[in-house]
Amino acid sequence: MPDARERILGRLRAVKPHAFTPSDFSIVETKTWSPAARLERLRTAMAAVRTEFLDAAAHDWPETVRAFLVAQGARNVAYGPATEAGRLLAAACTRAGAPALVPYDRPIEDLKATLFDDVDAGFTAVRCAIADTGTLVLWPSPEEPRLLSLVPPLHVALLSAATIRDTLLSVLRDEGWAKGLPPNVVLVSGPSKTADIEQTLAYGVHGPKRLVVVLV
Amino acid sequence: MKPEAVYFFGTCVVDLFFPEAGLAGIELLRREGVRVIFPRGQTCCAQPAFNCGHHAEARAVARVQIALFPRDLPVVVPSGSCAGMMRHHYPELFAGEPDEAAAIAFAGRVVELTQFLVNVLGVRLTDRGGPETVTWHSSCHGLREMGLEAEPKGLLAQLGNVRVAPLTRERECCGFGGTFSVRYPDISSAMVADKVADVVQSGASVVLSADAACLLNIGGALEKTGAAARPMHLAEFLWERTRER
Amino acid sequence: MSAETGSTDFHASSSKALLDPSLRANFRRAMDGLMAKRAAQFPDPVEWDALRTLAASIRARTLAKLPALLEALEARCTANGIRVHWAETVDDANEIVLGILRARGAARLVKGKSMVSEEMHLNDFLEKNGVESLESDLGEYIIQLDGETPSHIIMPAIHKSRQQIARLFGEKIRGAEYTEDVDALTATARRVLRRKFFEAEAGVSGVNIAVAETGTLVLVENEGNGRMSTHVPPVHIALMGIEKVVEKLEDVAPILTVLTRSATGQPVSTYLNLISGPRGPGEKDGPGEVHLVILDNGRSRIFADQEVAATLRCIRCGACMNYCPVYTRVGGHAYEAVYPGPIGSILTPQTEGLAKRHDLPHASSLCHACVEVCPVKIPITQILVTLRKESAHASPEFLVKGAGGGRDRLEDLAWWGWRMAHVSPLLYKAMSLGLRVFGPLLKGGAGPLKAWTQARTMPRRAPRTLHDLASEKGLPDA
Known part of the structure; x- marks a missing residue:
């Protein structure tokens, strides 16, 4: 007896193929901006959904982040210690008065209670960004786990302005995403939000309450 | 291009309940120098039956209308809804029928009244009424x-x-x-x-x-x-x- | 809802809904807001038309290649480490989910929003089998607390006012005090659900788009509960209908832009979660197992019928309901179906059969507002008319489930009479005269007239018809 798979596919295969016309992507492909306009568009779009921006210089962004975390009263920050950005941040946070470092260097099973209950901020780098919609592309990895950008109430994301691209379509084409993706890629366009109660916007429902982009 | 004559399909609702509107539409056309032909015996565009899924009945009624408007003249209709039925749904209603070609040709001649007044006749109006x-x-x-x-x-x-x-x-x-x-x-x-x-x-x-x-x-x-x-x-x-x- | 053989009655449920002023006000306000937000997202009609043409072409291409795409999706997912399951019916799908949970000994589950899981009545099924299944989308959480079903596919708790939600939280959540402050209500839900995400032994989600090319499951959300449900628990089970696949990764981009703009008037959702496998080598988080359940539940039958197959293009944006004057008046529950509004009125009769749901294809004034805003150009009104046709007649050519199930001999007779009166000029004239003579005697006492006159006066036939006036004016006859 054929199984469910064979029965479903069998029914679908028995149908004369439906007609279709090729897709014309030009309306999406033609969206493009100058580098300056891309940055402006990204900031405007993200700020409209309550994303905060910290402007920093390339050489001392870790100090900017440290000072910001201290000013916000963050007791600690979770980060990926094996990443380049993580190392630089850690170096800036060794001084007295800096937030404590919570390296995400072991399986979640061993860090879950800390991450859920005791961490004030999570720090990640940003692979690239999308000007069209005001979106950060996060690329979780063994060195920079998924939950860094999700569980702590404050997410600090390091973005290099040079990586801002036009559209999602241009990013996924230029970077060859179709050849294969890691287990998880997340695109983030602001802090967590909901409008499920009377369509009234409320921020910080399940994910981070604040998203701070450190712009270098 | 302005045709010398047009057909007028009044619609059943106008015929029975708003005849003055139909006549006004005819007069607006005639004032522009267009001869208006009103085929007697016209009834309904057949939309009620079509929309309810009674397509055989709708076809029978539509067929009678099509036969009443045989010449290659615009069929002006003072209703967006009835015009939509005749223009867009007749071809669908007659798909696979022996008279499909006639239905398609007829549908292509159907024009809504205000669109005809503006787009074909380029009507200019002078308001003679009060505020x-x-x-x-x-x-x-x-x-x-x-x-x-x-x-x-x-x-x-x-x-x-x-x-x-x-x-x-x-x-x-x-x-x-x-x-x-x-x-x-x-x-x-x-x-x-x-x-x-x-x-x-x-x-x-x-x-x-x-x-x-x-x-x-x-x-x-x-x-x-x-x-x-x-x-x-x-x-x-x-x-x-x-x-x- | 009555049993399989009986028929569900939108007449009664919609009439009842109309009597609830707070429900009507809640829907009107919400739909006005959603319409305004969507309209602001598509200011340029040329761009809108090009975008929806593109999105429609992508969905049409999916359907043209559907069996091959599903096989490719399965192959890619499997290669990525995602385990793929096929379910013909909702019962099969429920058993598959339960089997996965039992194999892991999982008894506590958190759910992201999934309309397929609503089709399955998954929560009820799992509760009966000793599994706690908790909705984590705020709207879904609210209605689950109140023992309700969604009234809108995007905004499931849209029928509730903040006062109603405040009372509900005060009654049902320990430690929650009555407050009408939306931020405070949201914070309460965050507090409760954080614990649940922490403790969950499995997570269930829907799938907005599945990409055959890369074996990727695309999830769209704003709250972060979808990420929580798919990243934190050790097992993730994703549920999708067979139609949710697309061919290429690049197909995702245009679909997303029309989806979020049409659904909630957002240029983009807060999160776009692309899942292409379980926790990878060296990864420190993410579920150890990812399962994908592909559900048919009547879709392959719709697929086989070219007259109605465009129904399967739907990307579940909900714009058709936001713009529907009927949905806006009666709300989602009146439809007594998983999918309300225009898309539900074409989908539900096809999956449940016309014998049971011949009421729904008529629950529309055919105003075309839904067609105008559909981002994938589903000819909803055309399909409604097809369903009306197949409901009213039994024919071997009609493929929709339960064709002929809405046949009414009295109505057939009425249409026969209508036809006679409109094919013969003589009979038409007789009817016209009859209306003139007898019309004033009809006080709107019975049947359709009574329905008409509940809100309107009786139409009065004019003293002279247009035929009369045309003859008086001497208009040519041919």
Whole structure:
């Protein structure tokens, strides 16, 4: 007896193929901006959904982040210690008065209670960004786990302005995403939000309450 | 290019309930020097049966109409809804029938009245009436099947003494929907009640539409609630305000 | 809802809904807001038309290649480490989910929003089998607390006012005090659900788009509960209908832009979660197992019928309901179906059969507002008319489930009479005269007239018809 798979596919295969016309992507492909306009568009779009921006210089962004975390009263920050950005941040946070470092260097099973209950901020780098919609592309990895950008109430994301691209379509084409993706890629366009109660916007429902982009 | 003659398909609702609107439409055409042919015995575009899924009945009625308009002349219709039925749904209704080609050819000749007045005849109007505030109800099929929006509004804009007070929800259905109004009377009543309230808040003394069926619905509800605004077909309004007396 | 053989009655449920002023006000306000937000997202009609043409072409291409795409999706997912399951019916799908949970000994589950899981009535099924299944989308959480079903596919708790939600939280959540402050209500839900995400032994989600080319499951959300449900628990089970696949990864971009703009008037959702496998080598988080359940539940039958197959293009944006004057008046529950509004009125009769749901294809004034805003150009009104046709007649050519199930001999007779009166000029004239003579005698006492006159006066035939006036004017006849 054929199984469910064979029965479903069998029914679908028995149908004369439906007609279709090729897709014309030009309306999406033609969206493009100058580098300056891309940055402006990204900031405007993200700020409209309550994303905060910290402007920093390339050489001392870790100090900017440290000072910001201290000013916000963050007791600690979770980060990926094996990443380049993580190392630089850690170096800036060794001084007295800096937030404590919570390296995400072991399986979640061993860090879950800390991450859920005791961490004030999570720090990640940003692979690239999308000007069209005001979106950060996060690329979780063994060195920079998924939950860094999700569980702590404050997410600090390091973005290099040079990586801002036009559209999602241009990013996924230029970077060859179709050849294969890691287990998880997340695109983030602001802090967590909901409008499920009377369509009234409320921020910080399940994910981070604040998203701070450190712009270098 | 202006044709020397056109057919006029009056529609059943206009024939029975708003004949003055039909005649006004005919007069607007004749004033532009167009000979108007009104084939006697025309009845209904067959939309009620078509929309209810009784397509054999709809085809029988549509077939009779097509036969009454044989010459290669425009068929002008003072209703966006009926024009939409004849223009867009006849080809579908006759698909695979022996007279499919005739139905397609007929459908290609169907034009809604205000679109004909504006786009073919380039009508210029002179307002001879006093100051008046009206509101506009866009019928759903006129708007969404026939793309009827710029033409009726453009014609109204030519009337210097007429102020158009827009409805809050101009594009929302009045709740008629043919047999919908009797199959789901409670929903339909709620919809038309909202439309009436919208007309009343607009402050207009007349609610205009290019579809008599909507006017039958809105007008009946206005009357039932004792509201002061009256329903009027756009053609009748245009003719009454511009004809030489 | 009545049993399989009986028929569900939208007449009664919609009439009842109309009598609830707070429900009507809640829907009107919400739909006005959603319409305004969507309209602001598509200011340029040329761009809108090009975008929806593109999105429609992508969905049409999916359907043209559907069996091959599903096989490719399965192959890619499997290669990525995602385990793929096929379910013909909702019962099969429920058993598959339960089997996965039992194999892991999982008894506590958190759910992201999934309309397929609503089709399955998964929560009820799992509760009966001793599994706690908790909705984590705020709207879904609210209605689950109140023992309700969604009234809108995007905004499931849209029928509730903040006062109602405040009372509900005060009654049902320990430690929650009555407050109408939306931020405070949201914070309460965050507090409760954080614990649940922490403790969950499995997570269930829907799938907005599945990419055959890369074996990727695309999830769209704003709250972060979808990420929580798919990243934190050790097992993730994703549920999708067979139609949710697309061919290429690049197909995702246009679909997303029309989806979020049409659904909630957002240029983009807060999160776009692309899942292409379980926790990878060296990864420190993410579920150890990812399962994908592909559900048919009547879709292959719809697929086989070219008259209605475009129904399967749907990307579940909900714009058709936001713009529907009927939905706006009666709300989602009146439809007594998983999918309300225009898309539900074409989908539900096809999956449940016309014998049971011949009421729904008529629950529309055919105003075309839904067609105008559909981002994938589903000819909803055309399909409604097809369903009306197949409901009213039984024919071997009609493929929709339960064709002929809405046949009404009295109505057939009425249409026969209508036809006679309109094919013969003589009979038409007789009817016209009859209306003139007898019309005034009808006080709107019975049947359709009574329905009409509940809100309107009786139409009065004009003293002279257009035929009369045309003859008086001497208009040529031919």
